[in-house]
Amino acid sequence: MKIAFIGAGSMAEALISGIITQKLVSGNNIWVTNKCNQEKLYELQHSYGVNISYDIKDILSHVNIVCLAMKPKDVGEAIQSIQAYLRQDMLIVSVLAGVSITSIEEMVGTNLAIVRAMPNTSATIGKSASALAMNSNVNNLQSQAVKGMFETVGLATIVKEEDLDAVTGLSGSGPAYIYYLVEAMEKSAVEMGLEKEVAKKFIIQTLMGAAEMLERSPKESAQLRKEVTSPGGTTEAGLKVLEAHAVQEAFVECIKAATEQSRKLGEIFANNMKV
Numbered sequence: 001m002k003i004a005f006i007g008a009g010s011m012a013e014a015l016i017s018g019i020i021t022q023k024l025v026s027g028n029n030i031w032v033t034n035k036c037n038q039e040k041l042y043e044l045q046h047s048y049g050v051n052i053s054y055d056i057k058d059i060l061s062h063v064n065i066v067c068l069a070m071k072p073k074d075v076g077e078a079i080q081s082i083q084a085y086l087r088q089d090m091l092i093v094s095v096l097a098g099v100s101i102t103s104i105e106e107m108v109g110t111n112l113a114i115v116r117a118m119p120n121t122s123a124t125i126g127k128s129a130s131a132l133a134m135n136s137n138v139n140n141l142q143s144q145a146v147k148g149m150f151e152t153v154g155l156a157t158i159v160k161e162e163d164l165d166a167v168t169g170l171s172g173s174g175p176a177y178i179y180y181l182v183e184a185m186e187k188s189a190v191e192m193g194l195e196k197e198v199a200k201k202f203i204i205q206t207l208m209g210a211a212e213m214l215e216r217s218p219k220e221s222a223q224l225r226k227e228v229t230s231p232g233g234t235t236e237a238g239l240k241v242l243e244a245h246a247v248q249e250a251f252v253e254c255i256k257a258a259t260e261q262s263r264k265l266g267e268i269f270a271n272n273m274k275v
């Protein structure tokens with residue numbers, strides 16, 4: 001497996017880091033390019049031993065998987081730059097939020113195998129929750145290879161393409177919601193006089209413990225919450241404040257808004273292509 005990353009931002013780095021750490025592919029079988037930040041390419045070369053280049057023709061001559069990892073607004077220009085060097089045996093993997101397989105097929109213009117994937121940045125440490133949807137040109141070997149690639153960076157599940165917007169709002173963006181919560185926990189800990197580093201250890205262990213409880217216990221999340229909440233106790237006092245601020249409803253709205261934005265990005269994209 002030889003992979004080119006077109007785009008060298010947070011997501012590309014998370015995948016590169018995961019793939020290399022899990023030893024699926026070594027750095028010399030990965031090629032990376034970006035729009036103009038050469039410094040970033042040198043950093044990736046230094047950290048992971050990947051090949052870096054701005055010579056798209058040369059990059060694509062080495063690889064059988066091309067991973068599109070730029071922002072959705074940049075994909076048109078990026079595909080234009082790679083189009084002439086795409087081959088029928090190549091597999092295109094897009095991690096772009098919202099952009100449909102049909103849009104990519106239309107931009108690429110030939111009958112290529114395309115996978116639309118939605119990982120998250122926890123791929124960096126092999127803990128992504130990735131969803132994959134594929135077009136009918138993807139053969140069994142390619143499907144296994146790409147699933148294997150995403151499995152090296154965490155959990156990988158094949159889904160219907162129509163589910164990908166919801167997955168994007170839930171687990172693609174999901175790490176940010178958790179970091180947002182942690183920011184609040186850190187802030188409160190410091191305000192209460194705890195040392196930041198000590199507080200951080202407690203917060204992380206609390207998150208990991210709760211995540212593992214959710215994974216290992218047969219109980220529903222609401223039941224696990226009830227078991228922490230003694231009548232008249234501290235948790236109840238805390239949760240009352242969250243309820244007064246409608247925090248659970250806010251989270252529901254947050255995930256719906258992110259899902260909707262994924263849909264919108266796809267629509268804007270498809271409409272712009274028609275103009």
Ligand SMILES: NC(=O)C1=CN([C@@H]2O[C@H](COP(=O)(O)OP(=O)(O)OC[C@H]3O[C@@H](n4cnc5c(N)ncnc54)[C@H](O)[C@@H]3O)[C@@H](O)[C@H]2O)C=CC1
Nearest residue numbers: 007008009010011034035069070071072074078095096097
């Ligand atoms: N950051 C995240 O948590 C996740 C991001 N994604 C998706 O991954 C994609 C990239 O996101 P980030 O890494 O966060 O963005 P980023 O802004 O960190 O990186 C984008 C990269 O694309 C490059 N680029 C732009 N135009 C280009 C062109 N014409 N040719 C070659 N390279 C070009 C930029 O130079 C940059 O290296 C987005 O489409 C996003 O929807 C998917 C899942 C999670």
Ligand SMILES: O=C(O)[C@@H]1CCC=N1
Nearest residue numbers: 096097168172173174
């Ligand atoms: O915010 C974004 O658009 C990307 C997609 C999922 C996570 N980050």
